[in-house]
Amino acid sequence: MSAVLDVSPTTAPARRPVAAEAVPAKAPAIAIVLLGTGVVGGALLKLLNTPAAASLRLVGAANSRRQQTDPTSLAQRGLREQLNREGAPRDNASLFAALDASGAAAKVIVDATASASLAARHAEWLARGYHVVTANKALAGGDLSGWRALQAALAHGTRYGDSATVGAGLPVLSTLRRLRTCGDALLTLEGVFSGSLSWLFNQYDGSRPFSALLREARQLGYTEPDPRSDLSGEDVARKLLILARNAGFHLGSDEVQVDNLVPAALRTLDVESFLARLEELDAPIASLHAQAQSRQCVLRFLARLNQRGHARVGLVEVPLTHPAARLYGTDNQFALSTTRYNTQPLVIQGPGAGPEVTAQALLGDVLALG
Ligand SMILES: NC(=O)c1ccc[n+]([C@@H]2O[C@H](COP(=O)([O-])OP(=O)(O)OC[C@H]3O[C@@H](n4cnc5c(N)ncnc54)[C@H](OP(=O)(O)O)[C@@H]3O)[C@@H](O)[C@H]2O)c1
Incomplete structure (x- = not known):
């Protein structure tokens, strides 16, 4: 991607730009749910704390075992570690309900896992009106039937962000x-x-x-x-x-x-x-x-x-x-x-x-x- 970001720690606000103590009256332009808080997901959580991400609202985050949709918890810097200790059991439906409730114009599921079972759902999510942004190669780089299902789902007008799947964002696919x-x-x-x-x-x-x-x-x-x-x-x-x-x-x-x-x-x-x-x-x-x-x-x-x-x-x-x-x-x-x-x-x-x-x-x- 060609986006230029200022990720210097000196410019980072103390908190992630999510609804915390006061719920903003205005719906965000973009709401996201993050699946995977490992090496890549953890780095994304840090970037969400920078001014470049000010227009985004994180409304849900999950690892393989637990998830969080509470705005106050999502705003905490230690969210990744917190999810290792506590959180609701995994349930995609309640994560997506948080996306729906956000009222955002663009509702985005970010897949920062290597899970084949999650990748197998990408086409369904796109067809339901969610954009999918992924570092997970398992769908587009898996069976041809999955690739074809992905192409068919994109006919619904939602978008598939795949820059992270090849070259870690080097501008190859674009x-x-x-x-x-x-x-x-x-x-x-x-x-x-x-x-x-x-x-x-x-x-x-x-x-x-x-x-x-x-x-x-x-x-x-x-x-x-x-x-x-x-x-x-x-x-x-x-x-x-x-x-x-x-x-x-x-x-x-x-x-x-x-x-x-x-x-x-x-x-x-x-x-x-x-x-x-x-x-x-x-x-x-x-x-x-x-x-x-x-x-x-x-x-x-x-x-x-x-x-x-x-x-x-x-x-x-x-x-x-x-x-x-x-x-x-x-x-x-x-x-x-x-x-x-x-x-x-x-x-x-x-x-x-x-x-x-x-x-x-x-x-x-x-x-x-x-
Ligand atoms: N690392 C890189 O430099 C790099 C570069 C380009 C692309 N990628 C790709 O990025 C993806 C993530 O890589 P990574 O290095 O961050 O891996 P990682 O550190 O192993 O993290 C994977 C994360 O996915 C979570 N997860 C697994 N199944 C899940 C599920 N069903 N629901 C929600 N979360 C789930 C894991 O949860 P637990 O914490 O509970 O295990 C963990 O938080 C992979 O597809 C990888 O190929 C990585």
Whole structure:
């Protein structure tokens, strides 16, 4: 998203802009219910305390176990921690009743979870007149039937804010849609769509075992608690599906070829047992690295879509002149070749993960509804 926000702590008011002691007489322009108060949802709650969010009213918030619709409780800074201790049992109906009661012109459900069961309801919510803003990829990046249900629901005039689902708000989906609106068409797409895999292979030069880097990445919070979620390539595949579908390729989830970096013997272990055997990843990666190095190449975990709609994610060798060979940190990169960007690709690059930028993408999508 391109919204520029001042999130400096010195400008933050003491309280979130919700109805607290006195209920404002005027209905807000935008009312929101937040599902998920984890890393991303927690960062969004902080942004709701900034002047940029002054036109929004939070009327409900929930984690997987509890929820809150009381204005005074919602206004507290410690709402996330409070929900871990107390609150009403989960019940979407009463959250949505709070949205209805707000009288807001735009009623928005923000999904900051990874819940497949919540994602499966997005189309129904849109059809009922709620806008949905999501960091959750499970619907648009899931089964093709879910994607089709989503497109059908959007015919009702409500909107789906999905900037946070790919590149944590880097302007990739918006650019793709804008090109299509202008009659341009995506020919090929290639890039690094995972912040954690970007960091791992930007760092890896054979001098330290891959397992040591993986442990460090986990400690830095770059990987999921179970790093197999990153190493499996499934998350990258979901992002590739979202991009491809938005470009007009109606791919099924089984049509993306995914090269899983986790050896078969480690896939079904519990997390602790897997973490105890990380060294088993070292030899295969070291061997691939040595082969790449002998050809003046480096390893990158790339997502690729070709002109025939063939989609693949996996570890590949790229020459040192390749754009993905010159990435830093947790950068994501998206190289789009289109009918009009056909001599050189249009490249979008930057931090593609992290709670603040992801929450900002959600806020930007919400504000765009005003
Ligand atoms: N972290 C990033 O940098 C990043 C970047 C881009 C996109 N995303 C996406 O953003 C989403 C959230 O990521 P995260 O890192 O914030 O995950 P997280 O820290 O694990 O938080 C997930 C939150 O969802 C809640 N939740 C799960 N099921 C729920 C339900 N049925 N109703 C209400 N709340 C429910 C959890 O509740 P409990 O607290 O009770 O468990 C938790 O608060 C994911 O889809 C992720 O892929 C994350």
